[in-house]
Amino acid sequence: DAGVIQSPRHEVTEMGQEVTLRCKPISGHNSLFWYRQTMMRGLELLIYFNNNVPIDDSGMPEDRFSAKMPNASFSTLKIQPSEPRDSAVYFCASTLLQGWTEAFFGQGTRLTVV
């Protein structure tokens, strides 16, 4: 398996623009997580899905952030409108809900909002 695949790897956008980050989890995994890495808070959980259903979005910082998982093999994290303080590395991770094993992370998307 290719692991968790995120795209794009890097994104530079202007303030006010819409940004969409994409994630393909490991095939067969039924839990998916979006994290944001910052210096101050480390890896901050934004939202997670079980069986494509959002379970906890309490980490989503503002209404400008939204996430979807239309099927078991794809998820998006959207920021609209983007702001400079959203600049960070965003990670997607997946795991098995039953018989839990460790979460596997993608390589991340480095977002820069100028």
Add this chain to the structure above:
Amino acid sequence: DQQVKQNSPSLSVQEGRISILNCDYTNSMFDYFLWYKKYPAEGPTFLISISSIKDKNEDGRFTVFLNKSAKHLSLHIVPSQPGDSAVYFCAAMIYNQGGKLIFGQGTELSVKP
């Protein structure tokens, strides 16, 4: 509120010596703990874990210790190698909450030859 805290942003050790990375947590409901390792421009990768029913778990050069009464865990690397230089994240979870991992801020370990 930060439920998992790593108070040392960085640590530097000499090759061959012991590296000790520390982590504190506040939520007594956490019952499973993990350490992840992260190299630049890569995603975090799982290193070692421990259940709350244990106080020690060992895997080669890596040992994790858990002190539930103090809500503290530590990762020991012996002997440290230059390839161990990375950011180490401590994470905690409640096992039946669908894999929801809460991470600390990370500690950057530098192992000098």
